[in-house]
Amino acid sequence: MSALPFDPWFTDPRDPALFEALQEGLPLVSRPYAAMGERVGYTEAEVINRLREWRLSGLIKRLGVIVRHRRLGYRANAMVVWDVPDTEVSQVAGRICQYSFVTLCYRRPRRGSEWPYNLFCMIHGQDRERVESQIRQLIEGCGMTAWPTATLFSTRCFKQRGARYVPSIETVSLESIEPA
């Protein structure tokens, strides 16, 4: 048998099929793990064990609903960025994450004069003015008034779904990956 992809996650020949079945979504039946097991040759208990392992080890970040935020009226989508001294960035990020309207927060590399910013956060809101006031609240509350900042609202969304993670592993769609 050829090597399994995603080593060391897949330790059983049935694992790739289970991963693929999971990717399609949980069956909407009373015992979904039994239904998935029937498709791939695992018992219900085996499916439950495999999924718990994958979740504990971090392959699966979480199970749950994946919403189309625009469909829910979240159309004001702001990426807010700062140029924060590298020695202070973790501390500041910790303060930013205290605000419930912040949905994602990352440190990324600066890119010369084109892009001097290293701290990124996302705010998804229903209304642009409200998001702007939340950003002011964030800057003052986190003591960030001295640092260069920019707010980039999204104006169009070209592609939010339908893409595949990789052609050779046809199972992981990009929808299962949170916006990086």
Place this chain on the structure above:
Amino acid sequence: MNDTERAIINGLQGGFPICERPFLAAAEQLGLSEETLIDGLRCLLDNGTLSRFGPMYHAERLGGALSLVAMEIPAADFDRVAELVNAYPEVAHNYARDHALNMWFVLATEKPERKDWILGDIERETGYPAYDMPKLAEYFVGLRLEV
């Protein structure tokens, strides 16, 4: 949106049980019956409010590369470049944003080295530089939209 749908969206963004009767366990937490929860989920999927009901993966732990890429594209050339970029199956979440760097997309590849090949291809095909900004640290926040 009705109360059931609201409860499902607010309650199931953070996780879903892995046990024999997960819908029953989740429904009890939400104050719903198992059947109401299953029907509500089917409805939200059918009407497109949810894109999926299932797993979120840690892309990096699948051994690949994941990055955020920005480009500065003149307005007159924007649609041509968007079409070229979006044609790559590894590209997702492509947004126009109001900044000099006005195109922002996520790139996910199976092999880490393939990321640089694709970025090189995109730069050659479009004629514009692509700024690669992989995450260096992720700070914990729950991605959760209240409705």
